[in-house]
Amino acid sequence: MSTTEKKDVDKKDIDSVEKYVEPEAIHDEHRASSNPGYHLDVHDLDHVQRRLKQRHVQMIAIAGTIGTGLFLGSGHALQGAGPLGALIAYALVGTVAYSSLCSVGEMTTHAPISGTFPHYAARWVDPALGFAVGWNYFYTNAISTPVEVTAAVILITFWDENTSHAAIYTAVICVLMVSINIFGVKWFGESEFVFSLIKIALILGLLIAGLVIDLGGGPQGERIGFRYWKNPGAVAGAGLVKNIHTDRFLGILSVLVQAAFSFQAMELVAIAASETESPRRNIAKAVKRVFWRIFIFYILGILMIGMLVSSADEALLADTGTAAQSPFVIAMNRAGVKVLPHIINAGVFTSAFSAGNSYLYCSSRILYGLALRGQAPKIFTRCTKNGLPLLAVLFTACFSLLSFMNVSSGAETVFNWFSMNLTYVFFYRGMKHQGFDLRKNVYNNRLQPYVAYWGIFWTIFFIIVNGYAVFFDFNASDFLTSYINIPIFLGLYGGYKILKRSKFWRVDEMDFVTGIPTLEETEIPEVPPKNIWERIAGILF
Known part of the structure; x- marks a missing residue:
């Protein structure tokens, strides 16, 4: 096809990626020029629509990971490692999460297309790795959806203790989550904006x-300060060995992967890139602001509960699933503030609903991306005329019926971070070899690739120590729970590699051009603020 013919086709049949066209029709006609030696071109099938606005993306980035892991799970971290130990664990995991987002953010601003990091792994590392990462991420999020549904129902029991109503609440929450995703990405964006x-x-x-209570401004007027750092101590032991220093170190290890669960879904902004307006500019902004989000919400949050609640407080051992187990509620109750538990429970409920909503969105888009690349049934590539991958959403929504499961996704989250950083290292090597100037990317971290190396080292460490406690009192059930994801991942990778005989891409074979839209195709000119309120909105959103 000549250049003139291609331009005519683009003008008539393709409005960027906005217009719905059957995969077979778009495959040959919306293809960027590239080296004929490249092997990947099926990603041209992408035909979702860019309906997420800047405010949607920025709010998702700011508050996307704030959920039950912070509001409820942080109490277990405090009890397991003490105030300083929990702070160290969350700070370390925060740096690894941030390194992962920096890596995937830079790749996404180069290629804001469907499939995100599993596709990048297949395109720049090995198709088998992309297959394993994609399906690992899909089932992690698909199963996390019913977990959050269950959490939301349990939170309702804070007000309604009649267990016979649980099935009704479950049905209502499932219908609402699925409906928001079926209405389209615009409604998903609006709902997440409000939840954020x-x-x-x-x-x-x-x-x-x-802070007011800690300084003595509560009803009881008692100043707390850092008394709980002195008694029972700044770092709690795991109770596994007699040596107190070793036991305290093990206590910190015990909450590392648990902390990773609190940072889950940080990559949501990258997954939404193909449906985001001006994705390069907006994702670059979002990634740059993540550091401050981690510091303000997570680090200050963990520091605050460590000041307000003793790590030996018996209430931290409660596993109600409601606001009653939140260290913030425990602190308010100890200070004599009675109205806040209800407010916190309502806030945590919206967090659980938002998390389930996000997991459903993420897993459906990953499934859609896998199908585009021939690594999932082709039927999941079909979209409505508004760009919604409806069949992928409906299939993923079926997992919400499993709303009585109880699993944690901390270990799987670490696997995803590992793949993001590993893929970035290959991306970096390939771009350098082919003469691309990484500094010209809309987002570029000058500390790369060392940021990615940091993420790779610690994610491997987290995977190894995830279930270390089982070796002090071995039982098969706990061992499988801690390490089952390793053989699953290796099985997916090895099975695909054997069946498809895939190979690692050489740096001169990596495709950084085909099917990737240009800046002119994706970016809308930024409108300067007209008044002080628009300037403030621009800073916040």
Whole structure:
């Protein structure tokens, strides 16, 4: 096809990626020029639509990971490692999460297309790795959806203890989650925008209230300060060995992967790139702001609960699933503040609903991306005329019926971070070899590839120590729970590699051009603020 013919086809049949066209029709006609030696071109099938606005993406980035892991799970971290130990664990895991987002953010701003990091792994490392990463991420998020549904139902029991109503609440929540995703990405963006506002207001309110109480401004007027860092101590032991220093070190190890669960879904902004307006500019902004989000919400949050609640407080051992087990609620109850538990429970409920909503979105888009690349049934590539991968959403929604499961995704989250950083290292080597100037990318971290190396080292470490406690009192059940994801991942990788005989791409074979839209195709000119309120909105969103 000549260049003139191609331009005519683009003008008539393809409005960027906005218009729905059958995969067979778009395959040959929307193909960027590239080296004929490249092997990947099936990603041209992408035909979702860019309906997420800047405010949607920025709010998702700011508050996307604030959920039950921070509001409820942080209590277990405090009990397991003590205030300083929990702070160290969350700070370390935060740097690894940030390194992973920097890596995937840079790749995404270069190629804002469907499939995100599993596709990048297949395109720049090995198709078998992309297959394993994609299906690992899909089932992790698909199963996490019913877990969050169950969590939301349990949170409702804080007000309604009638267990016979649980099935009704489950059905209502499932229908609402699925409906939001079926209505389209615009409605998903609006819902997450509202949920993010609620979560941000809640965590900021708790930080301020906690500081007031710690300084003696609570009803009892008692100044707390850092007394719990002195007694029972800054670092709690795991109770596994007699040597106190070793036991305290093991205590910190015990909460590392648990902390990773709190940072799950940080990559949501990258997954939404193919459906985001001006994705390169907006994702670059989002990634740059993540560091401050981690510091303000997570580090200050963990520091605050460590100041307000003793790591030996018996209430931390409760596993109600409601606000009653939140260290923030425990702190308010100890200070004599009675109204906040209900407010916190309502906020945590919206967080659980938002998390389930996000997991459903993420897993459906990963499934869609896998199908585009021939690594999942082709039927999941079909979209509505509005660009919604409906069949992928409906199939993923079926997992929400498993709303009585109870699993944690901390270990799987670490696997995903490992793949993001590993893929970036290959991406970096290939770009350098082919003469691309990484500094010209819309987002570029000058500390790369060392940021990715940091992420690779610690994710391998997290995977190894995930279930270390089982070796002090071995039983098969706990061992499988801790390490089952390793053989699953290797099985997916090895099975695909054997059947498809895939290979690692050489640096001169990596495709950085084909099917990737240009800046002119994706970016809308930024409108300068007209008044002070628009300037403030630009800073916040």
